[in-house]
């Protein structure tokens with residue numbers, strides 16, 4: 001297991017469409033996911049996709065257990081015009097920045113676990129958002145490409161000078 005270097009926006013690998021996982025249950029796949037997990041945890045991310053550590057494979061992990069953080073305080077920041085589905089995002093490949101992205105609030109997703117067992121879930125809210133964010137990585141899409149109003153996109157310490165008000169990424 002190892003903490004790996006996270007590629008940052010601008011690296012061409014982040015713009016590639018990643019290749020499907022062909023073999024499950026292998027030592028290589030376990031090692032990859034263990035490294036992704038170590039890297040995500042040390043950087044306090046909610047999720048990570050294999051391309052972010054330089055492996056162009058369709059593998060993602062994320063953690064959607066409820067986290068105790070206060071919601072962002074309204075007022076003083078660009079919140080006008082927010083609609084259902086709008087939410088703040090961040091990304092380990094875009095460190096220090098945040099932006100509002102519109103996502104589907106409910107979705108069904110399918111995939112496979114490490115051993116190739118099927119996963120089929122219908123999810124809402126933050127779980128649905130994280131799935132869309134991570135799945136986008138596999139298609140070479142970074143969340144800033146989906147920020148509709150760039151006035152909501154900026155450095156988190158400028159957007160949220162009171163860091164206790166920082167919402168989850």
Ligand code: NI
Pocket residue numbers: 090091092093133137
């Ligand atoms: Ni990301």
